[in-house]
Amino acid sequence: MRTLISPLLKGLSITALACAIALPAEASDSKTSEPTVKQKVVKKQKRKRDPRAKIYRTKSCMACHGRNGARAIRDYPNLAGQNAKYLKQQMLDIQSGARVAGIEEETGHPRTKGMADIMHLVNKDEIKGLADWLSDLPPAKLRPPEEPVTEEQIAAGKKAYKKLGCKACHGKDGTKASNKAYPIIAGQKKAYLIHQMTDMRDKIRVNAKSKLMYGVIKRAKDEQIVAIADFLSSIQRKTKKKK
Numbered sequence: 001m002r003t004l005i006s007p008l009l010k011g012l013s014i015t016a017l018a019c020a021i022a023l024p025a026e027a028s029d030s031k032t033s034e035p036t037v038k039q040k041v042v043k044k045q046k047r048k049r050d051p052r053a054k055i056y057r058t059k060s061c062m063a064c065h066g067r068n069g070a071r072a073i074r075d076y077p078n079l080a081g082q083n084a085k086y087l088k089q090q091m092l093d094i095q096s097g098a099r100v101a102g103i104e105e106e107t108g109h110p111r112t113k114g115m116a117d118i119m120h121l122v123n124k125d126e127i128k129g130l131a132d133w134l135s136d137l138p139p140a141k142l143r144p145p146e147e148p149v150t151e152e153q154i155a156a157g158k159k160a161y162k163k164l165g166c167k168a169c170h171g172k173d174g175t176k177a178s179n180k181a182y183p184i185i186a187g188q189k190k191a192y193l194i195h196q197m198t199d200m201r202d203k204i205r206v207n208a209k210s211k212l213m214y215g216v217i218k219r220a221k222d223e224q225i226v227a228i229a230d231f232l233s234s235i236q237r238k239t240k241k242k243k
């Protein structure tokens, strides 16, 4: 349904949409499906009107991190449902240059560069707003892996995750961090997870609380990192409970 509505929404202005909703005549041809579509449009419209959503759309975040922070392109991270405190710190650090990343093959630049280049468009208050907004959004739905992953591989990842002691900070299966400033790592993209674990092991990513990772991640072999990424990317991130 989402794919059906979104191209439709794209072309319409808010006013045009408001008119479409206000006209009851439109609803008469299909009694059963119309209210659901209508409700969805209203919900989407409400979400779109949120000033933070507007910042997200107009300051180019959406181009890289996808619709509502849940459809990132390439090996870029999905953001929806992440801890707000963590998100805020990472944005500030990418803005200031404190967080950098390994080199992206396609561009020859550190993977953080494209984002760092646009971060002058947002101020601290907007960053805080974006962090809260993104954190409350429903997380990305799991998608089948690009290349099939065996049960054995996922089990190996789970075992390495347990053995290396990741649980102490990221929870049993990566869905619940032990501190609000730590990231939720379940349901994240495999390639992104591999990049981060490797960048921290190689001390390329050194910002914020990265130090906390060094002791454990330095013991992780390449194949364990891949297996852990397979394991974590196979777990659905939880939707945040409403306060």
Ligand code: HEC
Pocket (backbone or CB within 6 Å): 056, 059, 060, 061, 062, 063, 064, 065, 075, 076, 077, 079, 087, 088, 090, 091, 100, 101, 102, 111, 112, 114, 115, 118, 119, 122, 130, 183, 195
């Ligand atoms: C040109 C592409 C691009 C744009 C535009 C962009 N980002 Fe990013 N963003 C990235 C990439 C790539 C990373 C991960 C870098 C890495 O691999 O270390 C990232 C990382 C992040 C992170 C840290 C995620 C984590 O789990 O640690 C947050 C939060 C974030 N972006 C939010 C935003 C917001 C909000 C905007 C708009 C103001 C934005 N980004 C604009 C590409 C982009």
Ligand code: HEC
Pocket (backbone or CB within 6 Å): 077, 161, 164, 165, 166, 167, 168, 169, 170, 181, 182, 183, 184, 185, 193, 196, 197, 207, 208, 209, 210, 211, 212, 213, 216, 217, 220, 228
């Ligand atoms: C002592 C606490 C601690 C332990 C143990 C730990 N981590 Fe972390 N991890 C963190 C913190 C804190 C961060 C965020 C660093 C920052 O502030 O930038 C992080 C970040 C990450 C990230 C990047 C998330 C993102 O969105 O960019 C991944 C992936 C990760 N950890 C995986 C692991 C794995 C796998 C293990 C076990 C091998 C592990 N961590 C063990 C505390 C820990």
